Amino acid sequence: SYVLTQPPSVSVPLGQTARITCGGNNIRSKSVHWYQQKPGQAPVLVVYDDSDRPSGIPERFSGSNSGNTATLTISRVEAGDEADYYCQVWDSSSDHVVFGGGTKQTVL
Amino acid sequence: EVQLVESGGGLIQPGGSLRLSCAASGFTVSNNYMTWVRQAPGKGLEWVSIIYSGGSTYYADSVKGRFTFSRDNSKNTLYLQMNSLRAEDTAVYYCARARRLTTAGTTYFDYWGQGTLVTVSS
Numbered sequence: 001s002y003v004l005t006q007p008p009s010v011s012v013p014l015g016q017t018a019r020i021t022c023g024g025n026n027i028r029s030k031s032v033h034w035y036q037q038k039p040g041q042a043p044v045l046v047v048y049d050d051s052d053r054p055s056g057i058p059e060r061f062s063g064s065n066s067g068n069t070a071t072l073t074i075s076r077v078e079a080g081d082e083a084d085y086y087c088q089v090w091d092s093s094s095d096h097v098v099f100g101g102g103t104k105q106t107v108l
Numbered sequence: 109e110v111q112l113v114e115s116g117g118g119l120i121q122p123g124g125s126l127r128l129s130c131a132a133s134g135f136t137v138s139n140n141y142m143t144w145v146r147q148a149p150g151k152g153l154e155w156v157s158i159i160y161s162g163g164s165t166y167y168a169d170s171v172k173g174r175f176t177f178s179r180d181n182s183k184n185t186l187y188l189q190m191n192s193l194r195a196e197d198t199a200v201y202y203c204a205r206a207r208r209l210t211t212a213g214t215t216y217f218d219y220w221g222q223g224t225l226v227t228v229s230s
Contacts, residue, residue: 001169031214035153042202042220043145043153049212086153090214095166097143097155097215 002091004100011106018074020103022087025068030089032070034063037084037102046085047072074105082107110134110219112203117224124193128224130186130203138181141206141215144188146199147223154199157188158206158215171197193228200225 005023012018022032032050035043045054047063050070060075074081087100116128130142144156157167157177165177176189186203201224204217 031209031212031216033214033216035217037153042222043204043217044220045216045218048207048216048218049209049214054218084152088153088216090216092213095158096168097145097158099145099153099155102152 001094001096002089002098004087004089004098006085006087006100006103008101009104009106011108012074012077013108014077014079016077018077018081018105020072020074020085020087020105022070022072022100023068024070024089027068027070027089028066030065032063032065033088034061034072035086035088036081037086038082043086077107079107081105110205112205112219112221114201114203114221114224117201117226119227119229120193121230122194122228124228125189125191126193126226128188128190128201128203128226130188130221132184132186132205135205136181137179137184137186141208142179142186143204143206143217144177144186145202145204145217145220146197146226147202148196148199151199156201159186190226193226195228198226198228 034047036046037043050065051063086102111133113131143158174192205219
């Protein structure tokens with residue numbers, strides 16, 4: 001089955017740029033989606049189809065996908081961006097959904 | 109406004125059964141792909157099951173043969189029947205609406221409920 005690998009944690013100073021990676025074999029051939037989850041809350045979709053943003057998500061959130069790594073980039077990080085972030089793909093070979101293990105982002 | 113409200117969670121003994129419900133409003137579940145995702149305490153998201161608009165269902169290997177995903181179109185409600193429950197099934201269970209991008213061959217989840225906690229323990 002397909003595996004997505006995320007770093008367990010990242011730390012970024014307030015106002016700087018955060019980059020959260022999601023690794024997978026030839027992931028560029030898949031469409032990657034990203035979710036933000038704050039403590040005690042349900043996940044929220046922040047990027048879909050590699051780089052599209054749902055309505056209401058700030059332009060500070062962007063995504064890219066190349067080679068074996070997809071990246072969620074958060075510009076001008078705010079205190080409110082402190083959360084867990086998960087990447088997700090659809091494994092068409094099995095009709096299964098795959099999530100990465102999640103990355104806890106801390107804002108310094 | 110799209111809303112998803114889960115219910116039915118609780119404390120259940122190992123080997124027992126539980127049925128979760130997810131009441132949808134603001135859209136029609138039978139016209140959409142819908143999914144269940146769970147999260148064990150302090151852990152990451154784990155996909156559980158998906159139902160297609162046509163009614164086909166798929167399950168994670170960890171629950172296949174024990175869980176059944178169904179829907180009642182007249183009530184616009186989804187159900188997750190969970191049998192032979194194990195301690196490792198302890199989690200918050202979320203239902204979510206799935207969006208299918210046919211050209212990209214992918215599916216993602218745009219609306220989530222707040223979740224219902226299932227605790228399997230003696």
